[in-house]
Amino acid sequence: MRRIITILFVFAFFWTGCQKDLATYQGESGIYFDHIENQNLLRADTLPFAWGQIDGDIREEKISLKIDLIGNVADHDRKFRVDVVESIVPPELKDEMQVAVEGVDYLPFENECMIPANAASTNLEITLLRTEALQTESRILTVALNETDELKFLYSREVSDEQNNRRRIDLQRVIVMDETLPQPDWWWGDINDIFGDYSMKKAITICNVMEIDRAEWMSSDFGNRQAYLSFVGQYMQRWLDEQNPPIYEEDGETLMEMGPDSQY
């Protein structure tokens, strides 16, 4: 009996020896723009917004930029500001890109943000506006975080330019919006016979006239609906034939028309 008690004491002694004290983070806290969400779209600090993939009758759209906390959550709200800052238009894009204007290209938004108590992130919501100008020019909007005593700039990814200057990219977001509707991956081969050569204006016209959801239009499965697409091609050609003044392609000279299979 005594031997058993001794063994148990020894076992208990070694067991407690395995326990560790967990060292929690005791330093400062910081904020940065999340780069996990939208990571497929995000290019460094730039987030493109393609109005062209959204149905033409939708004139405003709300986007949400997630701001993450690094450090400990707190038992109280921690405020900080997000400001619209000067957007830098690349020289080679000056003819086709303009700085977004508040009230024209986006609605005024609440600059005062906060990481709520016991939360590790927050969202900045900005309402973007669709204007006719986007048909020819893209718009650029840059928003930047401001650090505070409680929320500092402790973390960000960095990129280097050609001169090896390093830039922290998760302290701001550059939103570039345009009317781009990329060529669907199914628009080739037989579909060329139905719709003719691809142009973005033609694709947008088809979607608008036929009330085709643009997300559905861009899906690979949409291209398999050949019988329906044949109807769309014929319908569009008849519709184009009825337009006065006629509809031209983006160059303003080429008459928009469908492919040879839609000329019946």
Place this chain on the structure above:
Amino acid sequence: MNFHILHRITAACSLTLLLLTSCYGDQGNYDYKPINDITIGGIDRENVYVAYAYQTTLEITPEITSTMGDEANYEYTWRIIPRDADTNKGASLDEFIVSRERNLVYPVQLSDGDYTGFFEVKDPSTGVTWIEDFYLQVISQGSTGWLVACREEGRTRLDLIGKDSKGENDVLYADLWKTVDFDMGEPQHLFFVGDNFAAYLGFPVLVTDKGSYSINGNDFHIGEDTDLKWYFGTVSDRILIANSTIELYTTTWVANWWVISQEGQIYSTECTDRAFFSYPINYANGQTEFQAAPFVGVSYTYNDTDEDYNYNYATIFYDAQGRRFMAKYGESYYPALMQCSGRQLFDVETGRDMVFMDSHYEIDGQVVAVLREPDSPRYFLYGMMLGYAKIEQNYYGEIGGPAADARFFALHPSYNVLFYATANKVYRVNLADPETATEVISLDEGEEIAALKFNKILNLWGTPGADVYMYNLVVCSNKKNPAAGEQNIGTFRLYEVPELANGSVTEKTRIEGLGEIVDVVYKEKGPEN
């Protein structure tokens, strides 16, 4: 108070109470009458009954023993109720009644699922009801058989002639849409849409005065969601189909689905789950619109192909107003006036009205049409042979016998034989000698033929045994003068047809008790089942 005094008072009160109750008169009724006590046996409550939807006839013969009363006076009710039935959502007990006979003989017309059955025996002399329950599981195996569209008080009654539980005998599953809450209208036509491998499509189509609907799934679903107008880009309200024909072999190697509307417009699309009809093509050479007669001549075989094995057969239509044959050749998009090579037996601009056209199933490219001389009882037979982007004429002549009274025509799928039906008789005509008509069927004077056809089976491998039906002549008839309110007036018959011209046809199947028959089609297995 002294305990002894209290004791005496209690004793005195008890005695008084005892004396008072002895004075109470008994008003009870001791004139007992024995009541009937019924025991129900013979229903298996230990196991679940299993039935195949539209294939099993559920038969239960209960054993009823009663202590008194006459069994002949009892009232019986069989109900089969889905486990998830909800009276709060409008389900009523009456709609689940499947029989009021003592012994249940019920061709199961239920969708797959779990059910509880109730057998109720009521003694009307006392109003007492005894109930025994049982469990039923219904399984869908794919429902095939003859669908018969019947007219009944402004709606379509859909009857199914399927097999029994053993797959041997034909059984009538009457009024499949008895509980369907959808106003589909009165029936006009039944078609079957499918390809030869049931790879993409496979459903019957019902045309009524209100629209055209596919009949979907093993539970024969019909509704707004099965309206075929959704298949048409240029139709917004409704589509009334006069003809639906499947061309199995095409240049694209995908079966083609031809539709001719009751307005005479010709539509076509691929026969796949992505079918969609674009603009009609009934424009001669793409220029002049014509109204097509409700018939399409196609080739069901594929012997004649071009060097690339494209099934490039011509397709025949008919200009109903211009009274002329039209054809679409090869890659041409629109039909044009039919051009025939080889010998010229008839003028393609016939000046006659088309009343029938169909295509052989096994004779490569053989198309047969019947035209009537305007304002005349004379009928003429036209035979055409489709080839690779060409058409030849091979039969022509006036149809003999009482053709003036002809109501229906049917072309045998493999023999060069045409049948036509008058009010209650059927005649056979050989294509090479149409002037000689032989009477082969004579129904009772009290019957009137309502449908005559050879039903093409598109997917020969889909439903074992069904291909035999293709060579059977289908004759449906209705009672000519039914009694007021009499509804089960239809009779379905199948006849075996001998190859010899002088051989008599033999009745193979007869099912009575159908509704007022309008049309019939064989429902093949589709991709869903």
